[in-house]
Amino acid sequence: MNENTSKIKDVYIPLACVGLALVIMMIDVVFLSKTAYDNPLQGMLIIVVGKTILYTGVMMLGLGLCSLFGYPFDPFFAKVLQLVAVALVAGAVGDTLGVLIGGIASYLNIAIFLGLMGYFFSDDAINALIAIFLVYGGHLVVTLVLLPMVKTFFV
Numbered sequence: 001m002n003e004n005t006s007k008i009k010d011v012y013i014p015l016a017c018v019g020l021a022l023v024i025m026m027i028d029v030v031f032l033s034k035t036a037y038d039n040p041l042q043g044m045l046i047i048v049v050g051k052t053i054l055y056t057g058v059m060m061l062g063l064g065l066c067s068l069f070g071y072p073f074d075p076f077f078a079k080v081l082q083l084v085a086v087a088l089v090a091g092a093v094g095d096t097l098g099v100l101i102g103g104i105a106s107y108l109n110i111a112i113f114l115g116l117m118g119y120f121f122s123d124d125a126i127n128a129l130i131a132i133f134l135v136y137g138g139h140l141v142v143t144l145v146l147l148p149m150v151k152t153f154f155v
Contacts, residue, residue: 021088
């Protein structure tokens with residue numbers, strides 16, 4: 001793989017995915033959210049910024065633990081960016097389209113999740129499996145534990 005292809009896969013496509021996810025989450029918070037916030041800025045701060053920071057922290061912790069147990073993901077920050085991109089895009093598409101089209105959004109969410117995982121982690125099967133568990137576990141930790149704590153802090 002040459003330098004440009006590696007940079008596109010490691011940096012540009014994950015950044016584009018994160019940007020797309022942020023736009024989708026902003027649209028969801030401002031126009032489609034069932035949760036009433038005092039103002040849209042508060043909702044964006046909690047959901048958009050909060051999810052991005054929490055996912056990044058959880059993915060860095062998860063990859064650090066994997067490295068500690070002998071499963072290194074190199075380059076580290078590129079893999080963190082890829083995992084955060086997959087988690088944010090899959091979550092944003094699932095949440096937003098779930099409001100709009102219902103159950104079909106689950107299938108689209110799974111297709112996007114597995115497609116991005118296959119694209120980013122196709123070089124090593126065990127790393128792909130670990131990455132799937134990291135994103136799924138990270139999603140559970142962020143949505144069920146950390147994000148409700150952040151919401152109670154700001155509300």
